[in-house]
Amino acid sequence: MQSNAALEYDYSVAKLYTYTAILFGFVGMLIGTLIAAQLAFPELNYLFGEYGTFSRLRPLHTNVVIYGFTVSGVFATFYYSAQRVLKVSMAESKFIMFVGKLQFALYLIAATAMVVTELMGITQSKEYAQMEWPLDLLIVVIWVLWGVAMFGLIGIRREKALYISMWYFIACFLGVAMLYLFNNMAIPTYFTSGNLGSVMHSVSMYSGTNDALVQWWWGHNAVAFVFTVPIVAMIYYFLPKESGQAVYSYKLSLLSFWGLMFVYLWAGSHHLLWSTVPDWMQTMGSVFSVVLILPSWGSAINMLLTMKGEWNQLTENPLIKFMVLASTFYMLSTLEGPIQAIKSVNAIAHFTDWIPGHVHDGVLGWVAFMIMAGLFHMAPRMFKREIYSKKLIEAQFWIQTTAVVLYFTSMWIAGITQGMMWRAVDEYGNLMYSFIDTVTVLHPYYAIRALAGVLYVTGFAMFAYNMIKTMTSSRELSEEPQFRSPMA
Amino acid sequence: MTIFLVVMLYWYIVYLYRSEKKGEKDYEKLGKIALDDELDSTPVNTSDPLPTDNKEQNK
Numbered sequence: 001m002q003s004n005a006a007l008e009y010d011y012s013v014a015k016l017y018t019y020t021a022i023l024f025g026f027v028g029m030l031i032g033t034l035i036a037a038q039l040a041f042p043e044l045n046y047l048f049g050e051y052g053t054f055s056r057l058r059p060l061h062t063n064v065v066i067y068g069f070t071v072s073g074v075f076a077t078f079y080y081s082a083q084r085v086l087k088v089s090m091a092e093s094k095f096i097m098f099v100g101k102l103q104f105a106l107y108l109i110a111a112t113a114m115v116v117t118e119l120m121g122i123t124q125s126k127e128y129a130q131m132e133w134p135l136d137l138l139i140v141v142i143w144v145l146w147g148v149a150m151f152g153l154i155g156i157r158r159e160k161a162l163y164i165s166m167w168y169f170i171a172c173f174l175g176v177a178m179l180y181l182f183n184n185m186a187i188p189t190y191f192t193s194g195n196l197g198s199v200m201h202s203v204s205m206y207s208g209t210n211d212a213l214v215q216w217w218w219g220h221n222a223v224a225f226v227f228t229v230p231i232v233a234m235i236y237y238f239l240p241k242e243s244g245q246a247v248y249s250y251k252l253s254l255l256s257f258w259g260l261m262f263v264y265l266w267a268g269s270h271h272l273l274w275s276t277v278p279d280w281m282q283t284m285g286s287v288f289s290v291v292l293i294l295p296s297w298g299s300a301i302n303m304l305l306t307m308k309g310e311w312n313q314l315t316e317n318p319l320i321k322f323m324v325l326a327s328t329f330y331m332l333s334t335l336e337g338p339i340q341a342i343k344s345v346n347a348i349a350h351f352t353d354w355i356p357g358h359v360h361d362g363v364l365g366w367v368a369f370m371i372m373a374g375l376f377h378m379a380p381r382m383f384k385r386e387i388y389s390k391k392l393i394e395a396q397f398w399i400q401t402t403a404v405v406l407y408f409t410s411m412w413i414a415g416i417t418q419g420m421m422w423r424a425v426d427e428y429g430n431l432m433y434s435f436i437d438t439v440t441v442l443h444p445y446y447a448i449r450a451l452a453g454v455l456y457v458t459g460f461a462m463f464a465y466n467m468i469k470t471m472t473s474s475r476e477l478s479e480e481p482q483f484r485s486p487m488a
Numbered sequence: 489m490t491i492f493l494v495v496m497l498y499w500y501i502v503y504l505y506r507s508e509k510k511g512e513k514d515y516e517k518l519g520k521i522a523l524d525d526e527l528d529s530t531p532v533n534t535s536d537p538l539p540t541d542n543k544e545q546n547k
Contacts, residue, residue: 007527084525159531163521239520245521254515260498262493288489461542483523 004124009083011382013100017076018375018382021077022464023069025368029460031061033453036182042445050443051119059130060118065363066128068111073371074230075107075146078169080378081237082150085165086157089342091465096152110138122200126215128222129183133202136184155234164253168233171261175225180284183218183373194428209276213269228368232331239303239323242377244483248305252298259295263288270341282343290340296334297434300464301326306471317484318393322373325401329365331360346425353442354415361408364456366399370385372463379470380485384477386470387487392462400459 038044038054045053054406083089090097093188114131123354125132130180131139142186150173154162162170186202204215249255269277269332304327307313313320340349349355376393386391421441424432473488507513521532 009527085521085527087525087531088526089526157523161518161521161531163518240519240522241525246523250515250517250519251508254504255497255501255518259497262496291490398500417490438532 003416007089007091009080010090010097011080011378013090013097013104014076014079014276014378015382016101016104017072017107018378018467020372021069021076021375022065022467023112025371026457026464028061028064028069029457031057031064033450033457034417035061036453037450040443040450048120050212056119058123060115060122062128063114063130066222067114070226070363070367070371071156072107072201073234073375074169074172074226075104077371077374077378078150078230081165081234082169085163085237086153087159087337088157090151090153093152093156095147096156098150098331099145099149101215103142103149103469105139105227105253106142106145108198110135110142111137117200119422124184124186124202124204125185126204127219129218130179132200133184133188134200136186139180143173143177147177155278163237164247164257165237168229168236169258171298172225172230172233173255174231175221176263179221179225183214187394189370192332193411212272212275213281215278217265217268218273220271222261223362224264226330227363228296231326231367231370232260233386234334235303235323235327235369236299238370238374239306239320239327240378242317242319242323242373242483242485243307243310245306245308245310246307247440248302252302256295256298256302259298260292262403263292263295267292267341270346272344273341273346281406286341286343286346291340293338297331300327300331300334304469306409313484318390318397319376319485320372321397322369322376322393325397326366326369326373329361329369330427333362333366336361345441349415349418350419351409352422353419353445356421357408357415358410360411364407365404367372368439368460369476372460375467376463377485379467380477380487381460381480383471383474386477387485388474390487392466393487396459396462396466399455399462403452403455403459404482406448406455410445410448414442417441417445 005342033043033333034052035054035057038057050056079090090100094239108263113135117132117135118130122132124132150169154166185205187205188199188202189197190199190201204211236253239245242332266288267285269281269284270289273285304324307320307324314324339345341356376387418438420431422431426432479485504515508515513520524530524532
């Protein structure tokens with residue numbers, strides 16, 4: 001390792017991922033808003049021929065916001081914060097720097113190929129795992145490169161103790177590696193059928209109930225290890241750093257970490273309640289989902305208590321506002337999920353709009369709020385300029401908070417209405433409503449959701465504008481801010 | 489399985505508090521890693537056992 005005289009943290013890879021997070025975030029949310037509008041106004045399906053239909057765009061929306069926006073945000077915040085908590089610069093190792101840049105180049109190729117292939121309708125037809133086998137192989141390479149960069153930095157660190165955020169990033173790396181490999185085991189049919197059909201096509205190694213089980217072991221844990229674990233890593237670094245307050249209880253953070261690791265992996269079968277999966281497995285999924293409240297709330301409460309005695313910052317600093325609300329939405333979402341996983345509640349909730357409602361109060365209120373707050377915090381340090389506009393952040397906060405509230409409240413009402421109407425029977429035991437009856441009743445709620453989408457993507461455009469102006473034309477800083485991010 | 493996890497959880501809580509009380513670890517100090525994260529700042533580095541003089545202070 002070189003001497004650290006005149007050495008600085010190197011944010012070149014973090015900057016690259018910041019750009020893709022902004023780009024994919026906007027594109028993914030725009031597509032999401034369009035498909036929300038399509039559900040309310042079906043004629044919007046015919047705007048771009050086959051490329052604009054709901055069935056083509058819905059997987060594209062989920063993949064772009066997960067693998068484009070969120071994963072870019074995870075990599076950006078990792079390449080920023082890992083250097084700082086390990087007290088080592090990427091510039092100290094040409095090898096790690098090369099690995100980081102190679103990883104980004106391959107990531108950009110994979111993400112672009114993902115958008116193109118899914119627009120063309122090339123898909124494995126597995127939820128959150130639509131990408132076909134050549135892309136899966138490329139993703140394995142990208143993930144391994146991330147591991148090399150991560151453990152390379154850990155190997156040359158000055159700070160011998162690993163900060164709690166690093167444990168969460170390591171868990172994200174290991175968890176996704178294991179689950180992604182198992183779920184995407186597939187046979188490319190072209191090579192096994194005497195060169196028939198498309199090279200891109202493959203068939204899963206699993207079938208029937210086993211396929212469903214492996215799929216939702218992955219599906220639920222994609223939520224765990226992409227939407228939860230690395231986002232917790234972010235809040236454990238960015239909230240203390242921005243507020244100048246150390247984590248309220250480090251011991252609680254460790255306890256919550258191991259609790260989350262032990263419990264999360266067992267909860268996936270709650271996606272298959274009332275299905276052909278063995279009953280004991282369904283019960284296990286329900287029980288572990290309820291137990292999951294403890295480690296999730298452990299982290300969230302730890303974050304709220306970190307602000308103890310410093311709640312004035314909530315009114316003074318909009319980034320604290322974003323992070324505290326993110327933590328609060330994490331609590332809401334991790335209480336709502338276990339409630340939905342109780343078998344009797346699930347009998348009403350399953351397949352209804354309450355499920356996307358639940359997902360979105362998590363991803364819009366927790367994941368996206370935290371990523372945007374993290375990127376805002378990083379911007380003055382990476383670009384050595386103050387944040388362009390505090391007023392714009394404040395306006396963005398309220399527009400997007402209104403959007404999240406409109407989204408989940410409309411979907412709560414829609415979902416429970418839907419579930420009750422599907423189950424309603426008359427005195428002779430006949431179903432009282434046909435499917436189209438529910439569609440008619442739900443129309444206003446779908447329209448409210450589309451409006452929520454418009455508001456949220458407007459807020460994201462404000463975030464993107466603020467970030468671009470910060471990078472290009474904001475006032476230059478003479479020295480790096482220690483805690484609170486400077487903003488005009 | 490549930491009983492095993494509950495036992496493990498309580499054992500871990502006891503372990504965390506006992507190791508701090510004995511002066512073997514100082515977990516709360518690790519929270520400062522995020523705050524004092526300059527490249528040239530002194531590492532907190534308390535994953536290693538505390539130096540002898542610190543241990544005596546904690547007794």
